[in-house]
Structure formats: structure tokens, C-alpha cells
Amino acid sequence: MEIAMRDAWGNALVEKxxxxxxxxxxxADVSGSTKSIxxxxxxxxxxxNCGVAEANMVGTAAGLASAGFRPVVNAFAIFLALxxxxxxxxxxxxxxxPVIIAGAYGGLSDSYDGASHQSIADIAIMRxxxxxxxxxxxxxxxxxxxxEYALKQESPVYIRLNRNPMPEIxxxxxxxxxxxxxxxxxxxITIISNGITASFALxxxxxxxxxxYSVELINSPFVKPLDEETILKSIRKTKKVITIEEHxxxxxxxxxxxxxxxxxxxxxxxxxxxxxxxxxxxxxYKELLSFYGISKENIVNQALKxxx
Amino acid sequence: MDAKVKTLLENPxxxxxxxxxxxxxxFFRKNMWDVLHQRGTGHWGGSASSTELxxxxxxxxxxIEPKNPKDKKRDRFxxxxxxxxxxxxxxxxxxxxFPVEDVKTFRQFGSYxxxxxxxxxxxxxxxxxxxxxxxxxxxxxxxxxxxxxxDSYCTYVMTGEGCLNEGQSWEALMMASxxxxxxxxxxxxxxxxxxDGTMEEIMPLDNLKxxxxxxxxxxxxxxxxxxxxxxxxxxxxxxxxxDIWPKAVIYDTIKGKGVSFTEGKNTWHGKVIDDESxxxxxxxxxxxxxxxxxxxxx
Ligand SMILES: Cc1ncc(C[n+]2csc(CCOP(=O)(O)OP(=O)(O)O)c2C)c(N)n1
Numbered sequence: 025m026e027i028a029m030r031d032a033w034g035n036a037l038v039e040k041x042x043x044x045x046x047x048x049x050x051x052a053d054v055s056g057s058t059k060s061i062x063x064x065x066x067x068x069x070x071x072x073n074c075g076v077a078e079a080n081m082v083g084t085a086a087g088l089a090s091a092g093f094r095p096v097v098n099a100f101a102i103f104l105a106l107x108x109x110x111x112x113x114x115x116x117x118x119x120x121x122p123v124i125i126a127g128a129y130g131g132l133s134d135s136y137d138g139a140s141h142q143s144i145a146d147i148a149i150m151r152x153x154x155x156x157x158x159x160x161x162x163x164x165x166x167x168x169x170x171x172e173y174a175l176k177q178e179s180p181v182y183i184r185l186n187r188n189p190m191p192e193i194x195x196x197x198x199x200x201x202x203x204x205x206x207x208x209x210x211x212x213i214t215i216i217s218n219g220i221t222a223s224f225a226l227x228x229x230x231x232x233x234x235x236x237y238s239v240e241l242i243n244s245p246f247v248k249p250l251d252e253e254t255i256l257k258s259i260r261k262t263k264k265v266i267t268i269e270e271h272x273x274x275x276x277x278x279x280x281x282x283x284x285x286x287x288x289x290x291x292x293x294x295x296x297x298x299x300x301x302x303x304x305x306x307x308x309y310k311e312l313l314s315f316y317g318i319s320k321e322n323i324v325n326q327a328l329k330x331x332x
Numbered sequence: 333m334d335a336k337v338k339t340l341l342e343n344p345x346x347x348x349x350x351x352x353x354x355x356x357x358x359f360f361r362k363n364m365w366d367v368l369h370q371r372g373t374g375h376w377g378g379s380a381s382s383t384e385l386x387x388x389x390x391x392x393x394x395x396i397e398p399k400n401p402k403d404k405k406r407d408r409f410x411x412x413x414x415x416x417x418x419x420x421x422x423x424x425x426x427x428x429x430f431p432v433e434d435v436k437t438f439r440q441f442g443s444y445x446x447x448x449x450x451x452x453x454x455x456x457x458x459x460x461x462x463x464x465x466x467x468x469x470x471x472x473x474x475x476x477x478x479x480x481x482x483d484s485y486c487t488y489v490m491t492g493e494g495c496l497n498e499g500q501s502w503e504a505l506m507m508a509s510x511x512x513x514x515x516x517x518x519x520x521x522x523x524x525x526x527x528d529g530t531m532e533e534i535m536p537l538d539n540l541k542x543x544x545x546x547x548x549x550x551x552x553x554x555x556x557x558x559x560x561x562x563x564x565x566x567x568x569x570x571x572x573x574x575d576i577w578p579k580a581v582i583y584d585t586i587k588g589k590g591v592s593f594t595e596g597k598n599t600w601h602g603k604v605i606d607d608e609s610x611x612x613x614x615x616x617x618x619x620x621x622x623x624x625x626x627x628x629x630x
Binding site for chain 1: 404408450451452458459460462463465466468469470471472473474475476477478480481487499500503504506507510511
């Protein structure tokens with residue numbers, strides 16, 4: 025069953041709130057959207073609505089964390105990444121305070137609100153901040169796992185969430201070991217998905233298999249740390265790789281993978297699928313994704329180009 | 333006189349009185365002048381402005397135990413105007429958090445005494461600062477934590493008026509009053525001089541008290557001279573006089589206090605202290621120690 029990642033997130037906060045008395049949740053007047061409101065209903069004294077003031081919210085979380093609490097800050101990914109960056113870097117990451125930064129409505133998922141609300145630079149920003157781990161869950165299971173994982177860390181974690189119900193992929197425990205998940209073994213080409221692109225990559229792989237190609241399919245929710253071992257091993261084998269992400273192709277997941285390829289002198293054909301450095305627009309979510317090439321069809325097309 | 337100050341510092345856990353604090357401040361101010369001159373880097377103006385305030389906090393007010401710097405129940409201090417780091421380091425070292433000799437390594441490669449305070453490197457620093465505008469939000473978080481964990485420690489946040497230019501400060505002011513957080517004290521080192529010029533030239537904050545009151549804060553009526561330790565002790569009494577929160581105290585101070593040709597001058601905010609200026613300033617700072625020592629020991 026498809027359940028929106030934000031609903032799963034809100035429920036997971038409530039569940040963890042029961043077992044973790046040190047868990048406190050902050051929101052910036054969007055708790056109805058991020059679903060942190062569910063936590064507020066259950067634990068009103070451990071919830072703080074900070075108003076439309078993301079910078080202060082992130083700073084407040086740093087203070088709470090320094091005094092032993094485990095804060096989760098919730099807001100739209102774009103506003104956390106752009107209005108809270110200084111605080112995320114200087115108050116949280118610099119001090120290695122274990123704050124969980126939950127960026128809601130990641131990528132294009134706030135589709136009808138348009139470019140002002142669509143977050144296609146957050147991963148690039150977060151990835152460049154030392155001490156900060158960066159996760160883009162693929163589905164609601166992974167969103168829950170990400171929270172579980174983050175609560176076990178002694179350092180901050182950025183979790184980029186999605187707004188809408190999206191197809192679920194098979195659950196894997198590899199993820200919380202900071203590993204990329206091998207979904208299909210193959211030899212001709214490596215396809216690596218990040219975030220909600222996982223189900224598109226899976227469909228594309230099936231179609232390519234039908235056409236007679238052997239695809240190695242990997243899902244990597246982690247952008248940082250990146251599971252270089254699994255990813256490079258596969259690319260060394262297939263010598264062809266496609267990455268898919270819901271982000272600008274500058275600075276995000278594909279950049280992380282390509283940096284690792286170059287750093288390790290791996291020779292391969294490479295194609296990054298994502299938003300091609302452009303401001304996006306309003307519309308139906310699936311329509312938008314496919315317009316920007318984040319679709320099964322485009323993955324198949326790009327794969328065929330590399331394969332032939 | 334230095335020997336007499338050393339006698340005072342032999343017992344740093346003692347709650348110092350106004351004259352003692354005044355002498356210590358004069359001594360620290362001179363040491364800061366020395367180090368900034370030696371190192372050729374750092375911020376004199378804002379550090380000289382807050383010397384009495386930070387000295388009084390650490391030697392009279394804060395409930396702290398330098399031997400146990402991470403104690404959960406300790407009072408917290410956040411120097412939101414982190415550029416006054418030499419002031420904080422000088423006080424922390426003399427209070428017993430780390431060796432006084434180390435202060436000389438200030439801003440040198442390999443030193444733990446970073447340009448701006450870093451909590452993961454320096455014992456006694458409760459929060460890293462440097463980018464202005466952060467302190468009050470973080471202090472608010474600490475104050476909320478104190479309430480959530482049923483502790484009663486107090487969090488003190490020091491800003492300058494320049495620090496209050498940042499929108500984040502006003503976000504924090506709003507939220508702190510929304511939650512009526514107890515045990516949160518905003519101390520404003522109100523020297524009315526910023527980096528580029530005076531407050532009037534850069535960003536007038538006139539009627540600051542009214543602004544803070546309008547944001548729901550409890551603000552001092554009486555004026556306090558933040559370079560006068562007796563006034564600072566009176567302000568502490570005011571803080572203790574009622575249970576209305578959150579509290580803000582505006583201290584009138586002088587940027588570059590103690591060296592006449594640097595007083596009130598934005599050009600001395602972060603200027604390198606050249607040899608000639610150093611010698612001239614040193615005479616004034618030593619005279620100040622002398623006078624305060626005589627008053628104390630007569
Ligand atoms: C976010 C940020 N912007 C700019 C600076 C550079 N800066 C350092 S001190 C200062 C002026 C500070 O004035 P104030 O807070 O009044 O401090 P004081 O006069 O006590 O030194 C500026 C602009 C900074 N440290 N942080």
C-alpha cells in the first residue's frame with residue numbers, strides 16, 4: 025500500500041516519542057504539512073511551534089541538543105536549507121550536535137506550489153557541511169528507518185522527505201548499516217537511484233531486462249556517507265552507470281557518485297538524470313517529474329543510449 | 333600590584349565583591365591588550381566593552397564549577413558577540429578552565445583558542461559562536477531544556493546592538509516571550525558602536541527598551557553602567573528581584589573602554605594594535621589597575 029512519506033514520518037515521530045523521552049519536536053508553522061502535528065497531539069509539552077522563523081528554530085534545536093535532548097526540526101526542505109543554513113552549519117554541525125533535520129516536501133513534491141517551494145538545491149548544500157549525514161529515503165519504510173538510524177547517531181542527520189504517496193520498494197536492513205541496497209544483480213549496466221526515483225528505476229530495469237539487457241540495480245538512500253564500495257564494485261563490473269535523483273544534477277547525488285568515480289580512477293560511461301540546472305514549474309507531480317526526465321521512460325532511453 | 337591580583341586569583345571560586353571585580357577587570361583588560369598586540373589580530377573594541385560584564389558573571393554570578401565544566405546543572409553563558417573571544421578566554425583561563433599561559437596562543441595555528449569561541453575545543457565554552465545573531469535562539473533552546481528536564485539552571489546570552497541587527501535575534505525574542513521561558517537572561521552590551529560606524533550611522537536601535545518590552549520581555553527600568561561593577565551587581569539584584577520572564581538587561585557601555593584614544597571608535601573594533609598605540613595604551617591600563625588596587629587594598 026502506498027503511504028505518503030510525511031504521514032509515515034509523523035507516525036514514526038509519535039512512535040519514537042513513546043520510547044525516547046528525550047525526543048523533542050520543533051516546527052515552523054507547517055506542522056500540518058510536515059505531519060509533526062501528530063507528535064504535538066501526543067506530546068504537547070515536547071513540541072514547539074516556533075512560528076515562521078526557521079533560523080531561530082534551528083538555533084533553538086542546537087540549544088536543546090547541547091543540553092541533552094534529541095530535537096527533530098521540521099519545515100519545508102527548501103526553507104531549512106536556505107533560511108537555516110547558517111544555523112545548521114555553525115550551531116549544529118560545527119558543534120556536532122545530534123539534531124535531526126527533517127526537510128519536508130523535498131524535490132518537486134510540493135508540485136503545485138511551484139519553483140519557490142521546490143527543493144532542488146538542499147542536498148548540494150547539506151552535503152558540503154562537515155559532520156552532517158545526508159539521507160534521501162525512497163519510500164515510507166525508509167523514512168521510518170532513517171529516523172531510527174538518526175536517533176542512534178551522535179551527530180546530526182539531514183533527512184529529506186517527500187510529500188506524496190509513492191510506490192514502496194522492498195524493505196532492506198542494509199540501509200541502516202549505511203549501505204546501498206542491491207536490488208537486482210546484473211552485468212551490462214549499473215542503475216543507481218536516490219530517493220523516490222527508486223520505483224522508476226525498478227520499472228525501467230524490468231523493461232530493460234525484457235529487452236535482453238542485464239541490469240545491476242542499486243538504491244542508495246545515503247548521499248553521505250556514500251557506500252562507495254558497493255557502488256564502485258558494480259561500476260567496475262558494468263563500466264556503465266546511470267544515476268537518478270530528484271535534485272539539480274549539480275551538487276547532489278550524481279555529483280557525489282561522479283566524484284567518487286573520478287577519485288578512484290574508475291573508467292566508465294556515465295549519465296546523470298535529474299533536474300538539468302533549471303528552475304522548475306507548477307503542475308501535477310508525476311507530470312513534472314517526467315517533464316524533467318525523472319521517469320521510467322527516460323531511464324530506459326538513457327540506458328539504451330549508453331548500452332548501444 | 334600584579335602580585336595582589338594574583339592573591340585574588342588564587343581563590344577564583346570565591347564570590348568577588350564590586351571592588352575586587354573592578355580590579356580583576358582592569359587586570360584582564362590589560363592582559364587582553366597585551367595578547368592582541370602580541371598576536372597582531374583579534375577584536376579590542378567589543379572585548380574592552382564587555383570586560384566588566386563577563387568578569388562579573390564568572391567571578392560573582394554564574395553557578396559553575398570549572399573542574400566539572402560539563403555539569404548538566406551548571407548555568408550557561410553564550411557570548412553571541414563571539415568576536416569578543418579574547419575577553420571570554422582571558423576570563424575562562426583565570427577562572428580555572430585552562431592554563432592562563434595558553435591565552436597567548438590565541439588565534440595561532442594549532443591553538444585550541446580559535447578566532448571565535450568553539451565549544452568542542454575549549455573547556456568552559458558553552459556554545460560556539462562567531463556568526464552574529466545565533467546566541468539568543470540557542471540560549472532559548474537551553475532555557476527550554478532546563479524546564480523540560482526540571483532543572484533550574486539559568487542561561488545568560490550576551491549580544492551587542494550589532495548582533496541585534498540580525499533578524500534571527502528578533503525571531504528568538506518573539507518565541508522566548510511566547511513560551512515565557514524562565515531563567516533566560518539577555519544581556520545587551522549597549523556600546524552603540526558597530527563595525528562600520530556608530531549605531532546611529534549603521535542601524536539605529538533607538539528606544540531599545542520599548543522594542544524589547546513590546547516583544548514581551550521584562551526589561552530593566554534603572555540604567556546600568558556596564559563598565560561599573562557596582563552597577564552590574566545591582567543589575568544582578570534586579571534579575572533576582574522578581575519572577576517575571578524572560579528578562580533583558582541593557583547595559584550602557586563604552587566600546588574600547590580603558591584606552592582613551594580607542595573609546596567609542598569603530599575604527600578600533602578589530603584593528604591591529606601597533607607598537608606606538610600599544611605603549612600609549614599600556615600606561616593608561618596600568619594606571620587603572622594601580623588605582624583600583626589602591627582602592628581595594630587601602
Ligand atoms: C553574521 C555576521 N555578519 C557579520 C559579522 C562581522 N562582524 C563582526 S563584529 C560586527 C559588529 C558587531 O557589533 P556589536 O554586536 O555591537 O558588537 P560590539 O560593538 O560589542 O563589538 C560585525 C558586523 C559577523 N561576525 N557575523
